[in-house]
Amino acid sequence: MTVPDPKTNQNQNNKVQVPFLVSAPGKVIIFGEHSAVHGKPAIAAALSLRTYLSVSKSESPDTVSLIFPDINFSKQWKVSDFPWEAAAKYQVIPSNDGKLNNSAAFSKSSDELVPELVSALAEMLVTIDDPTHYSAAYAFVYLYVNICNSKMPGYTFTARSTLPVGAGLGSSASLAVCLASSLALIGGHIAPASLSINELVATDSPDSDFIHSWSFLAEKCIHGNPSGIDNAVACYGGAVMFQRMKSSVPSVRTAMRNFPPLKLLLTNTKQPRRTADLVAKVSALVSDFPKSSGVIMDAIDYITREGYKLMIRPFFDNEAKSRFRELIRMNHGLLVSLGVSHPTLERVKLCCDELEIGDTKLTGAGGGGCAITLLRDELSESTMKNAEARLVSEGFETFETTLGGKGVGYCPLDKAADVDKFDLFRLEDREEIESTVGVGANPNFWSFW
Known part of the structure; x- marks a missing residue:
C-alpha cells in the first residue's frame, strides 16, 4: 500500500467550513472465516450501523479536544503539545508556508508507523491508563501530527457510534476512517465528498485512497498488525474480497463498491x-x-x-x-x-x-x-x-x-435546518443517533467519496 504524502495532497481550495460530520460503516464477514487464516479468500461487507464524528471549532484556539461519550473518554491537548519538531524531522508534514518538511528517514511509500515519531508522541498519552481510550487517542494524535500543522486553530472532535464496540464488527476501523477523513478535510488534503447515496462508483478516487491509506495507519496504532480489510470496507463501502498470500507475495484485496444493500x-x-x-x-x-x-x-x-x-x-x-x-x-x-x-x-x-x-x-x-x-x-x-x-x-x-451500501460520508451542517440538533454529545442512544444524524434517516444531507 502506498501512503500518500500529505504535502502533495494539500490544497488550500479544499478546506471546508466547520462544523461538519463524517461517518463510516462497520462490517461483517459474510464468507470465509477461519479459512482466510489458511490462505483462502474471505468476503466482508459494510453495515448500515456506523460511527459518526463531528468537527467543530474549540472555544480556545490553542486547544484540541477528543470526546468519545460511548466509551466515557475525553481528552484535551494544546496545539503546542504536539511534537511538531519531531514530525518535521521524521515525517513528511504540511508546513504553514507551503514548503515540504521532509527527511530521508521517511519513505513516502511506507505503510509502517515511524518509530521515532511514535516515541515523540508517548508523552501526550502517558496519563491514559485504559487500553481502549489509549488506542483511540494514539490513533488520533498520530494522524493529527502527520496530516495537520501547528498553525491550524483548535478543533473539537466528538465521536458516537451505533455499532456495538468489541463485537467483531469493525468499530475501530470505522473510527479510524472517520479520523482520517475529518483530519484530511480540515487539513485541505481532500475535497468534500460529492456523490449522492444512489450514485454508482466506477473507480476509486484519489481522495478516497488518501483516506484509506491513512486510516490503515490509524488501525496500526489500534491493533498493531491489521489485515486491512476492516478499514477498506469502512472507507469504500460495498463489499471486499480479501486473500492473505504467503511469504512476500502481496495480499489481494478486491473491492465491490456497488454491491446493493x-x-x-x-x-x-x-x-x-x-x-x-x-x-x-x-x-x-x-x-x-x-x-x-x-x-x-x-x-x-x-x-x-x-x-x-x-x-x-x-x-x-x-x-x-x-x-x-x-x-x-x-x-x-x-x-x-x-x-x-x-x-x-x-x-x-x-x-x-x-x-x-x-x-x-x-x-x-x-x-x-x-x-x-x-x-x-x-x-x-x-x-x-x-x-x-x-x-x-x-x-x-x-x-x-x-x-452493503456506501462507505465514508460527509455532511456539511449548513445543509441542516437545525444545526443544534446535530450535536452528537447531546444524543442519548443509538436510536436517537440514527434518527437524528444517521445516513439512513437523512440521505439528502450526506455525500460520499
Missing part, C-alpha cells in the same frame, strides 16, 4: 470469546486432521468464490438472493464442523429457522460474538417483531440493518 438482522449474543483461542483451535484441527479439514477449507473456499460471482453481477434479483442465502446456510454448517460455533449462536439460528425469517450464520471468529441473518423480502413487520422479541428474551441484542 440487503436487509439483515444482526444478533449480538454478548457471549465473550477470544479470537486468538478460536484461531488456534482451528489450526490444531488442521494439523491433526489435514485431509478432512482440508476438504472443509476447500468447501468454504468454493462457497466464498460462488458468493463473489453473485455479488459482482450487475443486478441482484430474487434468484441471486435465494442462492446467496443457501451459501450462507452452508457456510455456517462448515464452520460448525470446525468447532467454532457456540450454543448461543445455535439458539439464534434455531429461532430464525423456526420463524422462517431468513438464513443465519455466525460471523467473525465464532465462539459467541455475533450472528447474521439474511432476511427474506416478504417478511411482515409482526413476524420480525416476534423474532426480535424472542431473541431479546434469550438475552441477546438485535439490530435491523442492511448489508
